[in-house]
Amino acid sequence: MCFVRMAEMSNGVFDEDRSAKLKRGVLRMISADRYNWDEYGARPLRFAPDPASMFAQELEEAIQSQLDHEIDQQTSDGSWQPQWSWG
Helix, strand or coil, X not given: CHHHHHHHXXXXXXXXXXXXXXXXXXXXXXXXXXXHCCCCCCCHHHHCCXXXXXXXXXXXXXXXXXXXXXXXXXXXXXXXXXXXXXC
């Protein structure tokens, strides 16, 4: 996530080769499968938290799925349970 932030703040200085490598890494790291989102791990919105984010367009479908999942997981009091087990 730090490399994505650095690339987004580089004002276009981040070259295409590095951007392509970063994109491959991000796509490998995130889980696009909503059944894995109940576990601790990388979700699409971590790498594209707003529409202007560097990978928002590439992750658009996964982001929409995650937003639907987040809505489904919200409890009746408006909160969410943590993504990890307390043991």
